[in-house]
Amino acid sequence: MKHLEGKVALVTGATRGIGRGIAIGLCEAGATVYITGRSLNNSSSDGVSGSLSETKSAVEEVGGVCIPVQVDHSDDEQVRLLFDRIQDEQNGQLDLLVNNAYSGVQAIKDAHGQPFWDSEPSLWDASNNVGLRSHYVASVFAARMMTKRNSGLICTISSWGGMSYIFDTAYGVGKAACDRLAANMAVELKPHNVTSVSIWPGIVGTELFSSFASEMNQTNATENNFSFLSDRYNWETPLFTGRAIAALACDPNVIQHTGRVQIVAELAKKYNLVDENGDRPASLRSLRFVLPAALPVLRKYSWLIPDIKLPWSLLLLNALGSPKI
Numbered sequence: 001m002k003h004l005e006g007k008v009a010l011v012t013g014a015t016r017g018i019g020r021g022i023a024i025g026l027c028e029a030g031a032t033v034y035i036t037g038r039s040l041n042n043s044s045s046d047g048v049s050g051s052l053s054e055t056k057s058a059v060e061e062v063g064g065v066c067i068p069v070q071v072d073h074s075d076d077e078q079v080r081l082l083f084d085r086i087q088d089e090q091n092g093q094l095d096l097l098v099n100n101a102y103s104g105v106q107a108i109k110d111a112h113g114q115p116f117w118d119s120e121p122s123l124w125d126a127s128n129n130v131g132l133r134s135h136y137v138a139s140v141f142a143a144r145m146m147t148k149r150n151s152g153l154i155c156t157i158s159s160w161g162g163m164s165y166i167f168d169t170a171y172g173v174g175k176a177a178c179d180r181l182a183a184n185m186a187v188e189l190k191p192h193n194v195t196s197v198s199i200w201p202g203i204v205g206t207e208l209f210s211s212f213a214s215e216m217n218q219t220n221a222t223e224n225n226f227s228f229l230s231d232r233y234n235w236e237t238p239l240f241t242g243r244a245i246a247a248l249a250c251d252p253n254v255i256q257h258t259g260r261v262q263i264v265a266e267l268a269k270k271y272n273l274v275d276e277n278g279d280r281p282a283s284l285r286s287l288r289f290v291l292p293a294a295l296p297v298l299r300k301y302s303w304l305i306p307d308i309k310l311p312w313s314l315l316l317l318n319a320l321g322s323p324k325i
Contacts, residue, residue, distance in 0.1 A: 002030025003250040008090045010034045010082075012073060012138055013101030013130075016050030017206035018157060018238045022098050023055055025242020027064020029250065034086060035059075036071040036101065050207070073101040073134035083141035092149065096249050097142040099135035099156040104128070104174075108167050116169040128174040135178060139185060139196075147192040153249050154189070156182045157241075158198045158261070160284055179261060186259030195258040199245065202265050202284050205235040233299055234282055234289050240264060240275040247271035269307070285310045 009026050013019040015037035026033050039051040052068035059066035069085065071078045086094055107126035111119040135156050146152030161167065162175035182198035189196050244267040248254060251271075265283040267273070274280050282288035288305045292298040298305065 004095075004246060005030035007031045007095040007249070008034070008086070008093045009096035009098065009249075010036070010086065010094060010138075010142070011098045011100060012036045012071075012134070014055050015039050015052055016055070018201060018204055018241050019098075019100045020050070020055045020058060021204075021238020021240070022100060022242040022245055023066060024059055024062060024064070025239055025244075025246045026096070026098075026249075027059045027066060028062050028243070029246040030064075031096070031246070031249075032065045032067070032090075033059065034067045034069055034082075036069050036073070036082060038070065038072050040068060040070040073130045073138070074103075076137055079134070079137055080141060083138075083145065087145060092145060094142055094145045095152055096245075097138060097146075097152070097154045098245060099138055099154065099178075101130050101134050101138075102157075103130035104171065108171055111168055114168075119168070119170075123168070124170045127168075127170040128177070132174045132177050132181070136181060139181070143185070143189060143194065146194045147189070150193045152194040153254060154182070154185065154194065154196045155199050155245055155248070155262075156197070158182070158200055160200055162198075162200075182261075183259045190255070190258055193255060195254050197248070197257055197259070198261045199241065200261055200263045201241045202236045202263075202281055202289075203234060204238055204241065205232065206238060231296070231299070233292065233296075234284075234302075236264065236281045237276040240268065240273075240281065243273045243275075244268055244271070247273060266309070282307055283309060285312075 004026060009031045011019055011023045011026065011033060014023045014035035023033050023035050035052055035055055037052050041053050042049065042051050052070065056066045056068050069082055071082050073079060104127035107123050111123050139154055142152070142154060156178050158175045158178040159166070161172045162179045165172055179198045182196050186196040241264050244264045248262065248267060263283050265281050268280055286307050286309055288302055288307045290310065291305055292302045
């Protein structure tokens with residue numbers, strides 16, 4: 001059903017990957033969705049094609065309304081003009097912002113396996129300029145529109161890397177900061193009935209991450225603790241995140257979630273959603289994922305394992321490396 005009909009959304013970084021999946025998911029639900037990216041027409045970077053026109057075509061296949069706007073999110077003036085355009089075209093209405101733009105994947109791939117001191121300091125900017133900083137800038141302009149209407153939802157795409165070491169130091173610090181950004185914005189936005197949450201997808205089979213996993217398959221990394229990457233075990237599609245955000249945006253009590261991390265697989269379970277292929281991947285803190293990830297022989301029988309969430313306290317004591325007090 002078109003539960004978001006009449007709503008206006010903006011998804012940044014939607015030329016491919018999770019951004020494209022989110023745009024499709026929101027359009028499935030009936031929203032009018034603005035999408036941004038650096039490439040308007042067919043292009044290729046990092047060896048993977050992607051453009052706003054391709055996303056627009058994918059959205060139209062599900063009967064959605066999509067408005068592509070070419071924006072480089074490292075340029076604050078281009079971002080300001082984007083929001084001015086939405087303000088003018090939608091009479092000040094913006095119901096949902098999804099902060100997704102990110103340009104650090106290739107840098108992460110290039111630095112894979114190196115300690116931070118052997119990488120160039122520019123790795124930080126590649127991970128956190130169009131990423132953390134651009135999320136803050138977009139949120140500033142979105143909040144100016146949303147607070148005037150006393151309504152809105154800001155979703156900042158983060159990851160489990162904000163809680164545990166994944167990929168490299170710059171990546172993890174950036175994701176932890178995204179979570180803090182969402183939480184701190186929530187404090188100031190709540191009196192205006194605007195919700196701010198951090199979204200944690202699971203292992204998403206984007207074009208770039210699939211390529212990354214294939215390369216990792218040639219190393220020892222996937223022969224030991226990370227074989228679930230090469231096996232593509234419990235992977236999600238980008239559309240799964242889109243459907244989860246659409247369901248969250250439809251929730252009349254969404255403000256109750258403000259300031260908190262929202263795990264895509266757990267939202268899917270709560271709202272009875274399925275992925276593109278009809279499956280429902282487990283949360284990365286569910287026994288249904290944790291046990292087969294550690295014991296590959298169980299992967300064929302994962303459906304027999306209870307979908308029970310491990311408590312945060314146990315994760316912090318054991319597997320994850322969040323800062324200790």
